Amino acid sequence: MEGLKAVTVTDRDGVILIKSVSNDVSQRVLEPALSTTFAVISDQASKLGLKKNKSIVSLFGIFQIVQFNHTPLITTLVADSDSNTGVLLDLGDELKEITDIISSALSDRQVI
Amino acid sequence: MPPVPNFQLSIVNVLLNSEGSPLAFVSDSDYDARVYAAIASNIWSTFDKNGKNLMREDNLKFMLVECEKGNVAITMVSNMLLCLVATPDVELGILKAKTDALAKHLEEPFQRVTAYTQA
Numbered sequence: 443m444e445g446l447k448a449v450t451v452t453d454r455d456g457v458i459l460i461k462s463v464s465n466d467v468s469q470r471v472l473e474p475a476l477s478t479t480f481a482v483i484s485d486q487a488s489k490l491g492l493k494k495n496k497s498i499v500s501l502f503g504i505f506q507i508v509q510f511n512h513t514p515l516i517t518t519l520v521a522d523s524d525s526n527t528g529v530l531l532d533l534g535d536e537l538k539e540i541t542d543i544i545s546s547a548l549s550d551r552q553v554i
Numbered sequence: 555m556p557p558v559p560n561f562q563l564s565i566v567n568v569l570l571n572s573e574g575s576p577l578a579f580v581s582d583s584d585y586d587a588r589v590y591a592a593i594a595s596n597i598w599s600t601f602d603k604n605g606k607n608l609m610r611e612d613n614l615k616f617m618l619v620e621c622e623k624g625n626v627a628i629t630m631v632s633n634m635l636l637c638l639v640a641t642p643d644v645e646l647g648i649l650k651a652k653t654d655a656l657a658k659h660l661e662e663p664f665q666r667v668t669a670y671t672q673a
Contacts, residue, residue, distance in 0.1 A: 470608050475604055475607065475608060476604070486600075487593065487597060487621060487626070488621070489589075490593050490621060492623040493622035495619065495620070498601075498618070498619050498620070499620075500614060500617050501614070501617070501618075502612040502613065502615060503612045503613060503615065504612055507605075531620075531646075
């Protein structure tokens with residue numbers, strides 16, 4: 443997808459499970475701080491009185507970050523700020539099919 | 555017939571200072587406005603602080619928080635925050651457009667207020 447720089451699937455502690463990063467983007471976008479911040483913020487947003495938080499889009503000057511609350515996992519997309527946000531949100535919904543498989547595998551393992 | 559876009563848009567508009575206290579709001583209940591203001595301010599400041607570290611000192615310009623029963627758009631106007639809360643049937647693009655238009659409209663007069671308060 444045009445402008446997409448990085449995709450990561452992490453847990454709530456920022457531990458990366460899956461990643462795909464473009465060569466022309468700083469490795470700093472892989473830092474756990476991005477996911478741990480989202481975990482805190484998503485919990486806060488769920489207290490707005492608008493039920494559970496689904497996603498947060500944050501637009502910076504150069505990049506935009508789209509993060510999804512795929513409990514217990516967090517999917518993060520980093521793209522150019524002029525990329526199509528709607529397409530990124532759709533992509534996150536598509537990726538949910540993959541994260542759901544991982545989530546159910548994780549919960550099965552926790553039962554054992 | 556194509557669906558008619560919802561132009562009623564946001565259910566709550568809040569203008570708040572950087573500490574999360576509402577300065578002005580349009581809302582059915584002042585309690586809701588205060589809750590939105592406090593949480594929006596917290597979300598913005600946390601993301602702005604962490605984003606600056608990760609995004610090479612790049613400033614946060616706009617945030618969209620999507621929840622099951624509503625969406626929240628947050629942006630900065632001068633040194634204050636503007637927060638719009640809408641029902642999920644309002645398209646995100648329309649919500650962003652309204653936020654941008656309001657921010658643009660308020661920017662110039664608020665810069666004068668900021669200059670006055672800092673003097």
